[in-house]
Amino acid sequence: MNKNVVILILSVAVAGGLGFAGGMKYQESKKTPLRAGGMAFQADRGQFQRGPGNGFRPVSGEIISSDDKSITVKLVDGSSKIVIMSESTVINKSAEGTRADLKTGERVMVFGTENTDGSVTAQNIQLNPVLRMMPTGTK
Helix, strand or coil: CCHHHHHHHHHHHHHHHHHHHHHHHHHHHCCCCCCCCCCEEECHHHCEEECCCCCEEEEEEEEEEECCCEEEEEECCCCEEEEECCCCCEEECCCECCHHHCCCCCEEEEEEEECCCCCEEEEEEEECCCCCCCCCCCC
16 A cells, blocks of 8 residues: 555544544533433423523522522522522412412422523422422532
8 A cells, every 4th residue: 555545544543533532522611510410301381301401400409598589499418599580480389379489498399590600590480399300419
């Protein structure tokens, strides 16, 4: 085989390997720090959302404070998460609830979008959740 052809094949193989390694490193830097383990979970009105990649994540724990626009939830690991409510946030009990139902000491499961400051903007808040999808505060 011609020496130039061998050099060309080796050069292409090395360039391909470097490109693959660079792509893997780039993709790893784009991972979201909080993941829902790749599982789907039910969101508002029966739609299903995927946890990773879209910032949508359940928050589960005990309400430790609340006001008209937000609640603070103590997570299983002892940390806390601020949950911001909008006019479109749905609050459920066994029937649809209101913000007045969000009292200190209540157990909640919150589905929403994580903000850059670590707080969560709620789309749905479930009071006294029966099913816990995963322990919160884990990655």
